[in-house]
Amino acid sequence: VFGFPICTSIAMRHVEAVHASVIVGVLPLATAAVGAALQRQRPSAGFWLCALAGTALVVAYALLRSGSAGLALHPADGLLLLGMLCAAVGYGYGARLAQHLPAEQVICWALLLSLPLTLPLTLWSWPQSPVSAAAWGGFAYVAVFSMWLGFFAWYRGLALGGTVRVSQLQLLQPFLSMLLAVPLLGESLDALTLGFGLAVIAVVFAGRKMPVRRARTRPTETQESTP
Numbered sequence: 001v002f003g004f005p006i007c008t009s010i011a012m013r014h015v016e017a018v019h020a021s022v023i024v025g026v027l028p029l030a031t032a033a034v035g036a037a038l039q040r041q042r043p044s045a046g047f048w049l050c051a052l053a054g055t056a057l058v059v060a061y062a063l064l065r066s067g068s069a070g071l072a073l074h075p076a077d078g079l080l081l082l083g084m085l086c087a088a089v090g091y092g093y094g095a096r097l098a099q100h101l102p103a104e105q106v107i108c109w110a111l112l113l114s115l116p117l118t119l120p121l122t123l124w125s126w127p128q129s130p131v132s133a134a135a136w137g138g139f140a141y142v143a144v145f146s147m148w149l150g151f152f153a154w155y156r157g158l159a160l161g162g163t164v165r166v167s168q169l170q171l172l173q174p175f176l177s178m179l180l181a182v183p184l185l186g187e188s189l190d191a192l193t194l195g196f197g198l199a200v201i202a203v204v205f206a207g208r209k210m211p212v213r214r215a216r217t218r219p220t221e222t223q224e225s226t227p
Contacts, residue, residue: 007083025058028170030088035163038092043212050207054171061196095158103155164212168204
């Protein structure tokens with residue numbers, strides 16, 4: 001899980017946010033694939049078609065917003081892909097653990113066990129110049145809510161609804177962020193964004209109706225020995 005913000009933070013120094021969203025837009029599809037492998041599930045062809053359609057809509061929207069710059073590959077894309085893979089695997093295993101432990105314990109243990117890695121990286125990347133109070137406030141919000149309290153609900157939702165199905169809700173994240181940007185940042189919501197957002201919502205809703213079956217396991221024969 002923590003490989004995702006580390007990799008994306010480094011990559012965002014070299015690419016624009018819209019460019020990064022093209023790569024990270026594949027995260028819900030990757031999470032569904034990892035979840036299907038870990039949970040031994042077989043989503044139907046209809047589910048995968050909906051997942052691919054939703055991913056294509058998110059990527060197409062990002063490309064339309066970025067223009068020709070979004071079509072050019074950058075070496076930092078490797079870091080974005082690595083971060084996406086880390087997030088997908090972290091979500092899959094986190095959801096698996098949340099079936100046996102409370103979701104809040106899963107993320108708390110993950111934070112505690114990752115300290116040998118995150119603490120040295122924090123000291124290494126500590127800012128050398130003064131940082132504004134607004135920037136520290138944003139950092140505190142991301143640390144407390146996005147990377148801690150938010151996972152209470154996220155892992156609980158993955159455990160209850162299944163990683164494969166719930167992962168597709170991530171497709172709505174870019175458009176929900178844009179909706180919040182209207183009152184918080186004073187940005188405007190145009191017809192293109194609204195149209196793509198409604199299309200993604202429709203695809204996610206359709207995908208959740210598609211069957212997801214568990215993979216068949218071969219029965220094992222046990223032999224009892226008699227004295």
